[in-house]
Amino acid sequence: MSLGSPHTTRTLRTPGADLPEHPDALWRSPEPKRSYDVVIVGGGGHGLATAHYLAKNHGITNVAVLEKGWLAGGNMARNTTIIRSNYLWDESSGIYEHALKLWEGLEEDLGYPILFSQRGVLNLAHTLQDVRDSVRRVEANKLNGVDAEWLEPDEVRKVCPVVNTSTDIRYPVLGATYQPRAGIAKHDYVAWGFARRADEAGIDLIQDCEVTGFATDGNRVTGVQTTRGTIGAGTVALCAAGHTSVLTDMLGIRVPIQSHPLQALVSELLEPVHPTVVMSNAVHVYVSQAHKGELVMGAGVDSYNGYGQRGAFHIIERQMAAAVELFPVFARAHLLRTWGGIVDTSPDASPIVGRTPYDNVYLNCGWGTGGFKATPGIGSALAHTIAHDEPHPLVAPFSLDRFVTGALVDEHGAAAVAH
Structure with a gap:
């Protein structure tokens, strides 16, 4: 199976343009459908990995990944690619070790070179x-x-x-x-590999699609308002890293990041x-x-x-x-x-993953400087959480309500320098 050249086959959209797809493109550039079972906001590593594992592990493919720019153009393209799991606390080492084990078989899983070293x-x-x-x-x-x-x-x-x-x-x-x-991987290749697999499963990867608001009905979000129209959503997952608080502000949710x-x-x-x-x-x-x-x-x-x-x-x-x-x-x-x-x-230098005050909105943020290394691990754990409507055991300790209960996972200084 030919993989094409990772250097030349990205599908990019110019805002406002309707260009034909390149014959060697790794994924489609579809127009958004009226609604999806799952809408993932954020087309970086975490969003793409979540989409991949929703399809692979749970058979959920009526999924859209919305990205305001181009896929993996945010932190995924702007990190230093370090992968490790030697964190101090049990909760942290659990999710990062899960990720590292997935990294070790990821190239075979994706059928795409990621230069994991x-x-x-x-x-x-x-x-x-x-x-x-x-x-x-x-x-x-x-x-x-x-x-x-x-x-x-x-x-x-x-x-x-x-x-x-x-x-x-x-x-x-x-x-x-x-x-x-521990080691490193080629961040662009990782993103393209996840995107390619998600697209093959029938998941829509929608670029140049900025979220501008949400349609709600009581404690549920019924639609995501975007620059490309309103998209109905059965479930919404927020995977927008540094812009998460911009999205949660639209929902009236205060998030401590x-x-x-x-x-x-x-x-x-x-x-x-x-x-x-x-x-x-x-x-x-x-x-x-x-x-x-x-x-x-x-x-x-x-x-x-x-x-x-x-x-x-x-x-x-x-x-x-x-x-x-x-x-x-x-x-x-x-x-x-x-x-x-x-x-x-976040206040305890650990991620926030899980439920929000809305019944069908899930949060994935607060990874700070550790987001890249967690990519396959949080993708699989968040996909499990969405599919079963209950937290995966590895992310249960990172719920939003820990900032009320005081059950923090304080990784300040415990996991060494930012990475």
Whole structure:
């Protein structure tokens, strides 16, 4: 079966244009039907994965995925592709380990190359408190069946020879946690693979379709109002990441998330010299090397709220300084491009998944900087939740009402630097 070229077969729509589809397009560009059993708002990784698993696992195919721009043009196209499951708390490691197991078979499932590379992730420790916290997390991971190791500095050098493990620097490396099964994947290919499979199942992927409101009847949403008309909906799933609060405001639902820019950057193409992913909370940068050779670098979210999808010089300067401190070998590498995503952060740095005050509206947001790695896991769990009208066991702890009951899953600082 020919897959076509991932570089040239995306179907893009120009607003207001009705162009013929390219014969090699990976999916159709249909006009929206009058109604669907399920309407998913958000055509990024989570929305596309949910659609795929609704069809594959539950036989639900009368589904529309609405995307205000082009498919996977938001955070899915603006992340740094790190995949891992070495989170501290049971609830977090559960959903991320579920996702990682799906990642390991995803290329076969989708029948599409995603360049999943299990090159491992190092989380560096620079202080004695870092060491204590890191060892605690390793032991917690082991109890949850997650592969995790504690490495001494000489072992860190063996895994990643280019990291600076000198003892006479500002933040000496005292060791690191290591998850060998972790790694990276090609984000665009992942999205295109999910979109292709969903389309083959008969699901409508509707681009250039911005949601402008909702039609309601009591505690139910009966339709989604869009720039391409009103679309009837039996069930609605909100998977819009940083714009979730814009949608929930239309429904009169208060959701405890804030939207922040998250900036990242890549270098020029280099020879393959960086064999793994390295993350540091103290120096506050993470670095991997993409398949083509560019260094991919990021740090934490910007402190201000906003919807800007662009870089800022002072953030870039700090990221570069941190990267050079950890990797002096890259001191003369040139910056190629920068970008920003819009992440939705919750008070306990954990996602919000499940029911809303509306009987037929489901929420999937608050993933902050961890959304990409969760893609197949939350797709399958949310599809289960929608199909059975009850939370999948792995997402039950992340319900909206935990902010009333106080049963928080506090991952602040417990899962290492933003990623």
